[in-house]
Amino acid sequence: MRNKDVAAALSEIGILLEVEGKDKFKPKSYERAARSVENLGEDIEAIAARGELTSVPGIGEAIAKKIESFLSTGHIEALDSLRERIPVKVAELDAIPGMGPKTIKLLYDELGVTDIESLETALKEGRLKGLKGIGPKTETEIANGIGLARSGIGRSFLPDALATAEQVMAHMHTVGHVRRIEVAGSVRRRKETVGDLDFLVETDDEGAAVNAFVGLEGVADVLAKGATKTSVRLRSGLQMDMRVIPAESFGAGLQYFTGSIDHNVHLRTIALKKGLELNEYGLFKGKKQVEGDSEEGIYRALGLDYIPPELREDSGEIDAALTHTLPKLISLSDIRGDLHGHTNESDGTNTTEEMVEAAAVKKYDYYCISDHTKSLKIAHGLDEKRLLNRIQEIDELNSSGRWRMRILKGVEVDILSNGELDMSDNVLAQLDVVTASVHSRMKDSKDAITERVCTALSNRNVHIFGHPTGRLILERPEYEIDLDRVFEAAKSSRVAMELNSHPHRLDLNPGNLRRAVKAGLKIAINTDAHSVLELENMKFGIFQACRGWIEPRNVLNTLPLKDLLAAIRK
DNA sequence: GCCGTTTTCGGCCCGACTGTTTTCAGTCG
Numbered sequence: 260m261r262n263k264d265v266a267a268a269l270s271e272i273g274i275l276l277e278v279e280g281k282d283k284f285k286p287k288s289y290e291r292a293a294r295s296v297e298n299l300g301e302d303i304e305a306i307a308a309r310g311e312l313t314s315v316p317g318i319g320e321a322i323a324k325k326i327e328s329f330l331s332t333g334h335i336e337a338l339d340s341l342r343e344r345i346p347v348k349v350a351e352l353d354a355i356p357g358m359g360p361k362t363i364k365l366l367y368d369e370l371g372v373t374d375i376e377s378l379e380t381a382l383k384e385g386r387l388k389g390l391k392g393i394g395p396k397t398e399t400e401i402a403n404g405i406g407l408a409r410s411g412i413g414r415s416f417l418p419d420a421l422a423t424a425e426q427v428m429a430h431m432h433t434v435g436h437v438r439r440i441e442v443a444g445s446v447r448r449r450k451e452t453v454g455d456l457d458f459l460v461e462t463d464d465e466g467a468a469v470n471a472f473v474g475l476e477g478v479a480d481v482l483a484k485g486a487t488k489t490s491v492r493l494r495s496g497l498q499m500d501m502r503v504i505p506a507e508s509f510g511a512g513l514q515y516f517t518g519s520i521d522h523n524v525h526l527r528t529i530a531l532k533k534g535l536e537l538n539e540y541g542l543f544k545g546k547k548q549v550e551g552d553s554e555e556g557i558y559r560a561l562g563l564d565y566i567p568p569e570l571r572e573d574s575g576e577i578d579a580a581l582t583h584t585l586p587k588l589i590s591l592s593d594i595r596g597d598l599h600g601h602t603n604e605s606d607g608t609n610t611t612e613e614m615v616e617a618a619a620v621k622k623y624d625y626y627c628i629s630d631h632t633k634s635l636k637i638a639h640g641l642d643e644k645r646l647l648n649r650i651q652e653i654d655e656l657n658s659s660g661r662w663r664m665r666i667l668k669g670v671e672v673d674i675l676s677n678g679e680l681d682m683s684d685n686v687l688a689q690l691d692v693v694t695a696s697v698h699s700r701m702k703d704s705k706d707a708i709t710e711r712v713c714t715a716l717s718n719r720n721v722h723i724f725g726h727p728t729g730r731l732i733l734e735r736p737e738y739e740i741d742l743d744r745v746f747e748a749a750k751s752s753r754v755a756m757e758l759n760s761h762p763h764r765l766d767l768n769p770g771n772l773r774r775a776v777k778a779g780l781k782i783a784i785n786t787d788a789h790s791v792l793e794l795e796n797m798k799f800g801i802f803q804a805c806r807g808w809i810e811p812r813n814v815l816n817t818l819p820l821k822d823l824l825a826a827i828r829k
Numbered sequence: 830g831c832c833g834t835t836t837t838c839g840g841c842c843c844g845a846c847t848g849t850t851t852t853c854a855g856t857c858g
Binding site for chain 2: 282283284285286287288289291292316317318319320321322356357358359360361362391392393394395396397400444455457482483484485486487488490500502515516518520523524526527528530531532536537538539540
């Protein structure tokens with residue numbers, strides 16, 4: 260059972276209640292709970308098993324009971340009876356831009372529309388005409404919305420979104436009469452994937468800024484164009500919003516549009532309790548603006564330490580800011596080396612020397628070459644003989660004196676299905692850093708994978724557990740694994756958890772990073788680079804580490820070489 | 830339905846834009 264399924268069920272209850280229209284606030288509770296579950300770092304089943312569901316923000320007694328029922332039976336009675344009363348695929352219809360609960364209800368009551376198919380038929384037959392509140396433009400909007408929903412345009416990976424944002428900002432600077440432009444939203448929070456881009460602009464010529472924005476290369480559609488807010492959709496499907504904000508409100512605007520929504524709601528509640536009011540134009544006492552030009556000022560005025568965007572998920576950061584216990588987050592400059600990288604000896608594209616040279620340019624103190632092992636045939640993995648040759652080769656490179664940086668001898672050894680390692684112990688013992696990873700039989704049972712991993716980590720030659728959950732974002736879910744047991748085993752054998760920095764992996768996720776550190780484990784932030792270019796992915800690992808509240812002292816590869824080697828020695 | 834430095838009841842973020850309206854409801858973020 261996946262968190263996504265639980266979130267979808269809660270969200271459906273929320274939308275159905277909204278369509279029903281009896282209560283204004285109940286639907287919001289379900290939607291809040293659904294968001295909370297969706298963004299949970301941990302498997303909801305594990306939390307339920309501990310009886311701690313109500314400790315999740317937005318989940319109280321009633322919703323906890325419903326989740327438990329869903330986990331054990333696959334059903335929620337309240338959802339079943341709602342579906343009976345309103346037999347409409349509300350999630351499907353709600354996903355159409357421009358369609359909300361009121362429109363769904365109207366179309367169901369008047370035309371019997373229950374899903375995208377019947378909506379399309381009703382449109383084609385012209386049956387929407389004459390309905391109260393639906394004119395020709397709304398009809399067109401719904402028709403276009405169906406196309407968008409069908410095209411399945413979803414979320415973009417952070418690196419792609421960031422690259423687009425950089426291009427937009429550069430262009431706006433040259434033609435948009437822009438004094439200042441920032442990207443806010445989930446991009447600024449460095450989420451793994453983002454659904455749209457939010458820009459904040461300070462300008463001396465609003466008209467010029469708006470025209471520059473709607474005239475950007477690749478704009479397919481202008482969704483809204485007002486005095487301060489403009490929305491466009493690119494041909495790629497990505498939606499971009501721009502808000503024009505005056506200088507005295509820029510910090511408030513940045514804070515507001517960075518979100519997350521739950522962080523903001525929490526912040527506004529604190530403001531209200533202090534007799535203040537917070538909106539995108541500032542922090543107000545009555546009509547008087549108390550703060551607004553800087554984010555720092557707003558947090559300070561609310562009695563909070565400054566909260567970095569990566570932490571703004573309403574997952575404890577506001578309490579920590581109140582009590583001055585926020586983490587001192589890691590940054591890219593804390594990283595002294597990279598402990599996981601491939602070469603063309605296995606499935607990488609560059610030679611060992613090319614990878615080493617590129618790592619040296621980064622002024623690392625050390626770089627670890629860790630190719631795959633023999634059972635990963637598709638990656639041309641190394642057997643004992645080839646690995647021994649590599650050891651000798653790296654010794655020679657180190658003694659050549661060509662680099663000040665130390666090249667570490669490593670391997671990414673496969674964890675076989677019985678928990679044994681795909682390389683003999685006496686060869687592993689000759690290496691500096693051994694990362695053990697799962698690359699096969701990912702659909703085995705939770706018990707099988709957990710047992711297999713715990714066995715592997717008990718091998719005294721293993722230093723790091725690579726990409727611990729095996730997920731590929733937007734592509735492949737995590738394999739089922741009991742991380743609590745794995746963390747326990749890793750703690751007793753002094754094995755670190757990898758934070759794999761590849762933007763499609765980012766494994767461990769933020770919630771699991773926090774739990775790993777809480778369990779007393781060290782984190783190794785590695786690129787797993789398969790090419791020189793991928794060494795740049797370290798920054799995405801750092802973003803993710805920040806989202807996981809990681810401090811430099813939690814991380815293995817912030818240590819100088821000597822300390823690193825001492826730390827992993829067993 | 831959730832939640833608590835106005836705590837177990839009574840609130841619940843709030844502003845911008847659009848379309849179909851003659852003053853506002855619905856959607857969105």
